[in-house]
Amino acid sequence: MFDLKSMTLPELQETLQGMGEPAFRGKQIFSWLNRGAESYDEMSNLPLALRERLKAECPFTVPQAARKQISEKDGTIKYLWRLADGNCIESVLMRYHHGNTVCISSQVGCSMACFFCASTIAGKVRDLTPGEMLDQVLFTQKDSGAEISNIVLMGIGEPMNNLDNVLKFLEIVNHPDGMNIGMRHISLSTCGVISGIKRLAELELQLTLSVSLHAPDNPTRSRLMPVNRAYGVDALFAACHAYFQKTGRRISFEYAMIDGVNDHDWQADLIANRLKGMPSHVNLIPLNEVDERPFRPSRRTAAFQKRLESHGVTATVRRSLGSDIDAACGQLRRKAQKGEDS
Numbered sequence: 001m002f003d004l005k006s007m008t009l010p011e012l013q014e015t016l017q018g019m020g021e022p023a024f025r026g027k028q029i030f031s032w033l034n035r036g037a038e039s040y041d042e043m044s045n046l047p048l049a050l051r052e053r054l055k056a057e058c059p060f061t062v063p064q065a066a067r068k069q070i071s072e073k074d075g076t077i078k079y080l081w082r083l084a085d086g087n088c089i090e091s092v093l094m095r096y097h098h099g100n101t102v103c104i105s106s107q108v109g110c111s112m113a114c115f116f117c118a119s120t121i122a123g124k125v126r127d128l129t130p131g132e133m134l135d136q137v138l139f140t141q142k143d144s145g146a147e148i149s150n151i152v153l154m155g156i157g158e159p160m161n162n163l164d165n166v167l168k169f170l171e172i173v174n175h176p177d178g179m180n181i182g183m184r185h186i187s188l189s190t191c192g193v194i195s196g197i198k199r200l201a202e203l204e205l206q207l208t209l210s211v212s213l214h215a216p217d218n219p220t221r222s223r224l225m226p227v228n229r230a231y232g233v234d235a236l237f238a239a240c241h242a243y244f245q246k247t248g249r250r251i252s253f254e255y256a257m258i259d260g261v262n263d264h265d266w267q268a269d270l271i272a273n274r275l276k277g278m279p280s281h282v283n284l285i286p287l288n289e290v291d292e293r294p295f296r297p298s299r300r301t302a303a304f305q306k307r308l309e310s311h312g313v314t315a316t317v318r319r320s321l322g323s324d325i326d327a328a329c330g331q332l333r334r335k336a337q338k339g340e341d342s
């Protein structure tokens with residue numbers, strides 16, 4: 001049983017040839033699948049017999065919108081998608097001046113256990129396939145009617161822990177015969193899995209790497225993010241510097257502002273010190289509250305931003321979209337497991 005939607009164009013062509021079909025059939029199917037076709041019956045330029053054979057040998061599914069919530073504040077839409085095996089994931093459509101952005105999940109749940117994040121509370125169930133990542137983009141676009149121009153891999157899951165599938169997804173979604181979304185319109189966010197940052201550096205993709213920093217010192221970062229107990233901030237910043245050297249791409253650092261924990265001036269000073277020699281951008285995120293967690297949003301965001309800027313570090317405060325529907329950073333969950341809600 002082949003998962004055609006998870007295949008790159010060359011793989012699809014090869015698969016079709018292996019089935020005794022001409023390679024151009026692969027291209028036709030690629031283009032249908034990447035337009036959000038929902039069954040082989042729609043693929044009108046394929047011979048009927050081939051359609052029947054594909055139905056039997058390579059069935060594919062489309063995600064079902066188990067729930068759709070629209071923010072009254074800003075029009076952000078959050079989808080809860082039910083996958084073929086009953087697992088659920090969330091994606092968020094945000095409308096910015098520069099275009100429509102979809103924030104997609106890379107895993108069902110997350111194993112990283114960052115202490116302030118809702119996505120990890122119930123652990124990780126499994127990785128998503130390239131096709132399941134693609135589906136979130138395709139069907140968010142199809143359902144909402146909003147043409148997607150940007151993708152952020154910032155939903156549920158740690159993309160670096162599912163990097164093979166993520167890379168294949170990127171190749172598919174970037175392809176001119178597919179959605180043709182340029183790498184410069186794609187961001188990938190990691191909590192700091194260094195092996196993944198190194199591997200990505202080698203590929204020299206034009207995408208934007210976002211690193212969830214949240215603290216520049218080991219005691220605070222290890223308290224907030226268990227991943228730091230394995231790697232530590234020295235290794236993290238070394239990997240970031242090496243990434244910039246190799247790719248020439250400016251890294252974006254995410255920093256959720258937590259009251260009394262990571263919002264001290266000395267931490268801003270330390271960030272500036274660590275970023276010396278590397279053009280970068282710090283994105284200050286007002287902490288989104290998660291019921292199960294004790295943290296409160298910082299009251300010093302503006303002062304912290306000023307302090308960073310006084311050292312020449314570019315810092316912006318991220319607008320929090322969709323917080324009234326729990327669609328903001330760190331609020332996505334896999335919920336509705338196997339069909340039950342909440």
Ligand code: SAH
Pocket residue numbers: 112114116117118153154155156157158159189190191192210211212254255256285286287288289290329330331
């Ligand atoms: N695992 C990846 C992808 C998730 S991206 C990563 O960690 O980067 C989601 C972003 O939202 C990350 O920067 C994450 O640290 C941040 N985030 C998580 N919980 C948050 C919260 N409660 N408030 C604000 N940002 C949060």
